[in-house]
């Protein structure tokens with residue numbers, strides 16, 4: 321579906337994008353002139369402000385997957401892209417794909433992009449920052465009249481956040497063939513609306529979802545620029561990080577069975593307290609993860625339930641969940657092994673039963689070494705000393721990595737705050753990110769003729 325900005329082709333009728341055809345050129349020229357008068361920082365800020373004028377609430381940003389807000393922000397994105405002379409289309413999964421042709425026809429694209437949807441009470445930079453960076457990249461190439469061999473694509477992926485349907489990176493999963501039409505029925509939002517229905521309402525029926533799949537041959541490489549959502553860059557005083565991989569979670573449910581008993585009449589030496597044993601295990605998990613620090617593996621207990629949960633009853637059962645993330649599979653396994661060993665000890669010493677259920681065991685995604693090296697070289701060219709980090713969070717890049725060489729660049733997040741209205745990344749930090757991205761894309765896309773416009 322090619323977006324025709326002169327027609328209301330969008331299913332959400334409240335949406336209208338007005339770019340008049342006459343005087344079309346004049347208006348576009350005015351836009352380009354205005355953008356050229358600005359510096360890179362102001363341009364990025366202008367784009368971000370335009371995105372964040374949609375879905376602003378008293379409690380942060382809210383542009384959930386396949387809602388009117390997401391469609392509206394995609395329309396704003398399309399408008400920026402059209403003004404930068406890109407060919408814009410929306411695919412059958414709702415991803416917006418803006419293309420700048422290269423000299424070689426039919427050549428695979430060098431793609432960049434991120435997402436414009438948010439979580440509930442989200443921030444202004446998660447995803448949106450990367451898309452704004454992509455527009456700035458295109459603006460710079462246009463301004464310098466750079467011609468590339470390979471085409472360049474700027475993609476705004478649909479439905480990256482799992483907040484609405486409990487399923488993350490929906491658009492990039494569809495694009496890479498990892499989401500089938502029948503899968504869209506099982507995911508429902510809190511109002512019971514299925515992903516299938518929501519996509520259908522937004523204009524993307526599941527019957528055509530398969531057409532969003534792109535072949536490996538469509539892409540030469542993909543690079544996503546994203547905010548770090550952690551505080552390593554800030555802690556180390558650096559400006560750019562290159563992700564080495566995406567640390568997929570291994571999740572366990574641990575159940576500790578003791579015996580519920582009267583808290584007043586049961587002497588300390590005969591108790592089978594499930595909570596005190598579970599607490600020891602939680603500390604053991606922390607210690608085991610600490611031992612794996614050099615592999616950057618992390619482990620978290622974020623869910624903890626005590627039964628029966630009464631003031632006057634010794635806890636008879638505790639259930640808790642462990643989330644272990646890292647790029648090194650054996651490092652993750654060592655944590656599990658250490659905790660199981662400790663639990664056998666507890667079973668003997670404290671007379672409790674400990675059982676483990678593996679909820680999820682995903683394979684970490686290692687990002688392309690060559691792209692990492694290319695990004696590192698691009699950093700050096702703009703005098704930036706990059707950090708190499710695993711990404712603890714999932715990104716569209718992990719799906720794209722299944723079909724083409726993929727890179728992931730991080731810029732700093734203030735105090736590591738993310739998925740929160742206080743999320744912040746300075747516009748100048750995005751400028752640095754675009755400086756690196758520009759070098760990398762020029763190399764990947766074969767920018768041979770660079771004529772300065774003067």
Ligand SMILES: [Zn+2]
Pocket residue numbers: 435446447480546
């Ligand atoms: Zn994101």
